[in-house]
Amino acid sequence: MTMRGFKIVGLLIIVSSVFGCSDMTSSLVQVRNAWVREPPGGHPITGAYMEITNTSNAICEIIQVSSSKVGRVEIHQTEHDNGTMRMRKIDSLKLRPGEQIILQPGGLHLMLMDLADDLKAGDILMLLLHFSDGTKQQVESSVRKGTYE
Secondary structure (H helix, E strand, O other), rough: OOHHHHHHHHHHHHHHHHOOOOOOHHEEEEEEEEEEEHHHHHOOOEEEEEEEEEEEOOOOOEEEEEEOEEEEEEEEEEEEEOOEEEEEEEEEEEEOOOOEEOOOOEEEEEEEEEOOOOOOOOOEEEEEEEEEEEEEEEEEEEEEEOOOO
């Protein structure tokens, strides 16, 4: 490689480091095992779950989640308070470099409200993660049956 080639590669590394979770690196937030619980009998509210890993070298913050098939999506944390389970809305999810957050039933999760369509097991629901730097990342979530506790 020529000296000019090394300079170009070096510049690309510097730019990607500076912009953290921008267009160049938002795809470095890896999402796995995304699924949506099939709502019972046309109920307009359900939960969504996934594993989110920040594979970049910068802090990434998810400030919103949306979907064209859902009126409103909120990030919630389930808390146990004196034997009662309560859900608390959270404004954002911050992931440090290398950190993994697991959204799961009974813990941190997404509440999907005002569903536009009946979701059935086997359907696919596209969710859009919105980051604090203005970038977005699409997530394919499979709808599957789940128990309600």
